[in-house]
Amino acid sequence: MSKSYDVIVAGGGAAGFFTAINIAEANPNLKIAILERGKEVLSKVRVSGGGRCNVTHACFVPNDLVKFYPRGEKELRGPFNRFSAGDTIEWFERHGVELKTEEDGRMFPVSDSSQTIIDCFINAVNTLGIQVLTGESIQSLYKAENHWKIDTKNGTFIAAKLVMATGSNPKMWDMLAELGHTIVPPVPSLFTFNIKDPRIKDLMGVSALATVKVKNSKLEASGPLLITHWGMSGPGILRLSAWGARELFAKSYQFVLQVNWLNDVDLEECDVLLKEIKQEHAKKMVGKKSPFDFPNRLWESLVTASGIDAETKWADLTRNQLQALAAQLVNGEFNVNGKSTFKEEFVTAGGVDLKEVNFKTMESKRVESLYFAGEVINVDAITGGFNFQNAWTDAVIAAESITSM
Ligand SMILES: Cc1cc2nc3c(=O)[nH]c(=O)nc-3n(C[C@H](O)[C@H](O)[C@H](O)COP(=O)(O)OP(=O)(O)OC[C@H]3O[C@@H](n4cnc5c(N)ncnc54)[C@H](O)[C@@H]3O)c2cc1C
DSSP states (O other): OOEEEEEEEEOOSHHHHHHHHHHHHHOTTSOEEEEOSSSSSSHHHHHHHHHTOOOEESOOOHHHHGGGOTBTTTTTHHHHHHSOHHHHHHHHHHTTOOEEEOTTSEEEETTOOHHHHHHHHHHHHHHHTOEEEOSOOEEEEEEOSSOEEEEESSOEEEEEEEEEOOOSOHHHHHHHHHTTOOEEEEEEESEEEEOOOTTTTTOTTOEEEEEEEETTSSOEEEEEEEEOSSEEESHHHHHHHHHTHHHHHHTTTEEEEEEETTTTOOHHHHHHHHHHHHHHTTTSBTTTSOSSSSOHHHHHHHHHHTTOOTTSBGGGOOHHHHHHHHHHHHOEEEEEEOEEESTTOOEEEEEEOGGGEETTTTEESSSTTEEEOSTTBSOBOOTTTHHHHHHHHHHHHHHHHHHTO
16 A cells, blocks of 8 residues: 655655754645665765764855855855855754854854764654655656656655655666766766875975876866875865866876966976075985975985985086986876775765756756755765765755745
8 A cells, every 4th residue: 555745755864854953843634655775874974074964064055055066166156145155054953053163164063973973863753754664665656647646665655746766776777867967977986086196205294385287188176285104185285176076087096187386376487496496405415304394204215216315515406416306396297097085985976967947946847846964965075074965955955845836
């Protein structure tokens, strides 16, 4: 026998719970169910942010916030003007969860535990009478004239409206494709680079501000670069991986990375700088102390890579040696050979084509009464709380449009 609901939310993750709760709060009379294929709900929330759940980011201007989204920047501008990071803080405060901001802008519950967020959501669904049905893996979707028919392994559900919050699940994307949606093929985003190079071999843990570029492409990013035992990581590299997700996938993650350890200093300016340093420190040994604002160990390695003995005096450096050093400093080329996952915190670029979603309502432009929230659409962000912010914002907008009818 089929069970009937006003709204079925497919997927018991962050986006699904937030949508269901906001719908029920706006209209307590609606009969709502969340269908989750797993035994547990909110499993990504549990492990998120290293078990602390990085709920959002302290970035309160919508036009600044969108810049953290390699996919979704244009489309999220309107939605963030309706529900942004400040609204997230206020929402959680209203539901008894206080958030705190860390130095880098990431926001966590003051408890430093994702369980606080899970408890908040579970309390809300219990209070609001939302049914959370686990072990209900959706197998097929069918849109009749004025209702949805949803088959799971255990039975059939009927609903007037359907919210898709199934994250990056290829099976659900196939079903959405059958309904007429274009699915942008999924590729990984947020990864670190595998590099085997004598210049960084013994420098694990060294971190420096750098500008990184993919040779022969427009991809470029700046920020702290961290040398790891497998290659390079850190915010600058992650940013490059996110914006380059599709391009680097197409290159099978084999490319040349150009590193400028002096950021906006170019080759010519670096030549001039080195000549000044040569005069000023004429009697000092080159390898003794880094004249730049990065760790000595890195400096020593770049000096060696330039073919200069660390004990050479600055005064004795030849023109060629100075040029070689300048090239290492502002245009060090490293062969990247593959990628590694960043702290297991991967996201997927890809999903429902954004052209087919009405961002004023989060309703499908292809199929009536079908709504989207979270990672199921082709939106993703860099690390820092932005992926959850997308889930919260989509959810609120979908809930508002469902309850305003
Ligand atoms: C380890 C890790 C840590 C992260 N940490 C952070 C962080 O701190 N901050 C941040 O902003 N982002 C973080 N992210 C990204 C963030 O977790 C996701 O962007 C977010 O969870 C997406 O929410 P969602 O509800 O769209 O999808 P999901 O959380 O993936 O939820 C989708 C749900 O749908 C269910 N489902 C799928 N198919 C079916 C089906 N056929 N039938 C029924 N149910 C189905 C799934 O089982 C799942 O429970 C992290 C990601 C990972 C992997």
